[in-house]
Amino acid sequence: MKARAFSYSRPATIAEALTAFAETGGDASYIAGGQSLVPALALRLQAPERLIDIAHIPELRGISLEDGSLRLGALTRHVEAHDDPLIARCAPLLAFAAPHVAHPAIRNRGTLGGSVALADPASEFPAMMLAMDAEMEIAGPEGTRRVPASAFFQDLYQTAIEPGELLVAFHIPAAHPKHRCAFDELARRRGDYAMVGCGAMLALEGALVGEARIAFLSVGPVPVRARAAEAVLAGGALDGEAIRRAQAALADDLDPQDDEQVPAAMRLHLARVLLGRLLGRIAEAS
Ligand SMILES: Cc1cc2nc3c(=O)[nH]c(=O)nc-3n(C[C@H](O)[C@H](O)[C@H](O)COP(=O)(O)OP(=O)(O)OC[C@H]3O[C@@H](n4cnc5c(N)ncnc54)[C@H](O)[C@@H]3O)c2cc1C
Missing domain, CATH: 3.30.390.50 (CO dehydrogenase flavoprotein, C-terminal domain)
Structure with a gap:
C-alpha cells in the first residue's frame, strides 16, 4: 500500500508551523523523525492532506542546563539521548533507556518529541519522562504552556497536546549525584x-x-x-x-x-x- 498523495511544507519557525496547520483546517500532520508516522502513512492508518516537516525549526532543538533544569528540545534524537554527556549526567534514565528503543537506524532519526507526542504505552521515553517529573512545553495558537508529565499522558495514544499544537521541549529536574x-x-x-x-x-x-x-x-x-x-x-x-x-x-x-x-x-x-x-x-x- 502507498501513502495518500499529500502536500508538504517545511516551516522555519514554530509560528509558521502553527499557521501551516491552521491553513489546512486540521487535515495535517507534523512530521519529525518520521519513524512512526511514515509507516502509518504507508499503511494509511493516517492520511493527512499536508505533512508539516518540523525537523528544520531551530527553536525545537537544543540541550541545555539552566537553574538545575535540563531543557531538551523536542527534536533531540534518540541517539543523542544515549550519547550526550549532559543528558547522561542530568537525566540518566533517558540514556539507560535509549539502547532499548528499536534499532540504531531508527534511533538515528527518531526524536524524543515524536516518541512522547505519540505516547505509545510500550515506549520507553514517555515512561522515563514520567519517572523524572518532566514538564512538557507545548506551543499553540493561544501561546505556550507547560504540562507536568503526570497530567500529560491521558489515555491510549492521547496526550495533553491539542490538535495543531506542537511539543516544543522537555524541562527535567536535573539528577543530583545522590x-x-x-x-x-x-x-x-x-x-x-x-x-x-x-x-x-x-x-x-x-x-x-x-x-x-x-x-x-x-x-x-x-x-x-x-x-x-x-x-x-x-x-x-x-x-x-x-x-x-x-x-x-x-x-x-x-x-x-x-x-x-x-x-x-x-x-x-x-x-x-x-x-x-x-x-x-x-x-x-x-
Ligand atoms: C521497527 C520499529 C521499531 C520501533 N521500536 C520502538 C521501541 O522499541 N520503543 C519505542 O519507544 N519506539 C519504537 N519505535 C518508534 C520510534 O521510536 C519512533 O521514532 C518514535 O516513536 C517517533 O519519533 P519520530 O521523531 O520518528 O516521530 P514521527 O514519526 O515523525 O511522529 C510521530 C507522531 O508524533 C507527532 N509529532 C512528532 N513530533 C511532534 C512534536 N514536536 N509536537 C507534536 N507532535 C509531534 C507526529 O505528528 C506523529 O503523529 C519503533 C519504530 C519502528 C519503525
Whole structure:
C-alpha cells in the first residue's frame, strides 16, 4: 500500500508551523523523525492532506542546563539521548533507556518529541519522562504552556497536546549525584517492544532512601508511576525486606489487563521481577 498523495511544507519557525496547520483546517500532520508516522502513512492508518516537516525549526532543538533544569528540545534524537554527556549526567534514565528503543537506524532519526507526542504505552521515553517529573512545553495558537508529565499522558495514544499544537521541549529536574538510577525491560527479542519496562530513580541519603521515583511502561494504556512502591521505599534502608515489600506493593500500583501477548497475572509478575532486579542493582552499587 502507498501513502495518500499529500502536500508538504517545511516551516522555519514554530509560528509558521502553527499557521501551516491552521491553513489546512486540521487535515495535517507534523512530521519529525518520521519513524512512526511514515509507516502509518504507508499503511494509511493516517492520511493527512499536508505533512508539516518540523525537523528544520531551530527553536525545537537544543540541550541545555539552566537553574538545575535540563531543557531538551523536542527534536533531540534518540541517539543523542544515549550519547550526550549532559543528558547522561542530568537525566540518566533517558540514556539507560535509549539502547532499548528499536534499532540504531531508527534511533538515528527518531526524536524524543515524536516518541512522547505519540505516547505509545510500550515506549520507553514517555515512561522515563514520567519517572523524572518532566514538564512538557507545548506551543499553540493561544501561546505556550507547560504540562507536568503526570497530567500529560491521558489515555491510549492521547496526550495533553491539542490538535495543531506542537511539543516544543522537555524541562527535567536535573539528577543530583545522590540519585541512583536503573532501567531495564523484558522483551521477547532484543529490539522488540517490551512486555514490561521500568525505570527507577532513588535519592540515597547515606544508607537510607530519601525519595523514590519509579515508572513502568507496557502495563496499561499510559505509563504508570508506582506510587505505592515508592512510598514503601522512601525513608527506609534499601535491603531485601524493603525490596520485597516494594514488589508486593505493585499490586496497588498496576492493573494490567489480559491481552493476546501476555496474561495480566504474568505481566504483574514480570513487573515485580523487574523491580526487584533494578532495586537490587541499585543496592549493590551503593
Ligand atoms: C521497527 C520499529 C521499531 C520501533 N521500536 C520502538 C521501541 O522499541 N520503543 C519505542 O519507544 N519506539 C519504537 N519505535 C518508534 C520510534 O521510536 C519512533 O521514532 C518514535 O516513536 C517517533 O519519533 P519520530 O521523531 O520518528 O516521530 P514521527 O514519526 O515523525 O511522529 C510521530 C507522531 O508524533 C507527532 N509529532 C512528532 N513530533 C511532534 C512534536 N514536536 N509536537 C507534536 N507532535 C509531534 C507526529 O505528528 C506523529 O503523529 C519503533 C519504530 C519502528 C519503525
